[in-house]
Structure formats: C-alpha cells, structure tokens
Amino acid sequence: MKHLKxxxxxxxxxxxxxxxxxxxxxxxxxxxxxxxxxTIDKNPPVTGNNNMAVGIKDGAGKDVTDxxxxxxxxxxxxxxxxxxxxxxxxxxxxxxxxxxxxFSMSGPWSVAVKITRGGKTQSVKLNVDVK
Numbered sequence: 001m002k003h004l005k006x007x008x009x010x011x012x013x014x015x016x017x018x019x020x021x022x023x024x025x026x027x028x029x030x031x032x033x034x035x036x037x038x039t040i041d042k043n044p045p046v047t048g049n050n051n052m053a054v055g056i057k058d059g060a061g062k063d064v065t066d067x068x069x070x071x072x073x074x075x076x077x078x079x080x081x082x083x084x085x086x087x088x089x090x091x092x093x094x095x096x097x098x099x100x101x102x103f104s105m106s107g108p109w110s111v112a113v114k115i116t117r118g119g120k121t122q123s124v125k126l127n128v129d130v131k
Contacts, residue, residue, distance in 0.1 A: 113126075
C-alpha cells in the first residue's frame with residue numbers, strides 16, 4: 001500500500017511538471033517562396049492576450065526582415081453571436097516579427113498571417129483551438 005502511494009504521488013508530480021514546461025504552440029508552413037514559423041507563447045492558446053512570433057525565411061534559407069506582416073484572426077458567426085474579426089500588425093524585433101493577439105473567447109479561431117514584400121502578398125492560414 002505504501003508503494004502505491006509513492007507511485008501515485010510521483011505520477012502527479014510528473015504530470016504537474018510537464019504542464020509547467022509545456023512547449024509553445026508552433027507551426028511551420030510554406031507561403032509561396034517563404035517558409036513561415038508561427039509561434040504562440042501558450043499551448044494551447046488561451047482567452048485573452050497571447051504573444052505571437054513569426055519567423056520568415058526566403059527560398060535560400062535567409063531571414064526576411066524587410067517585409068510587412070499583418071495578422072488577421074477571427075471566429076465565424078454562431079447562433080446568437082455575430083462573426084468576430086480582428087487585425088494587428090507585427091513589428092520586427094531581431095529577425096522575428098512580434099504581435100499580441102487577443103482571443104476574446106474560447107473556441108476555434110482562424111488566423112491568417114499576411115506577408116507583404118516587394119509589392120507581393122503571401123499568406124499562411126492556420127486554425128487554433130483557444131481554451
């Protein structure tokens with residue numbers, strides 16, 4: 001019986017430690033010639049502010065730091081609730097573009113990262129389930 005308690009306590013501690021050190025939400029996608037890495041500091045994203053970072057590499061694998069990055073995010077209309085659509089611009093810090101996205105409620109959200117460089121716009125779309 002004593003061994004069972006020790007095992008049970010060890011499992012609870014391991015599970016709690018795993019949640020404290022959970023990895024950021026990450027997704028890598030192609031947008032035309034670009035490879036785009038989107039990172040959100042919470043996994044899963046949560047209601048309220050979430051820090052988003054966008055890394056962009058060109059076809060040669062070099063960081064793209066001369067683009068304009070806009071993030072459109074929203075939730076479709078549901079019974080008794082209109083659609084929600086928001087937009088924010090990401091600012092360059094180092095070799096990554098950073099923005100704060102504010103998910104106003106839990107549920108499925110669509111996110112579009114729009115990259116404009118040299119007069120051409122490419123976009124990456126992803127879906128996140130906000131808790």
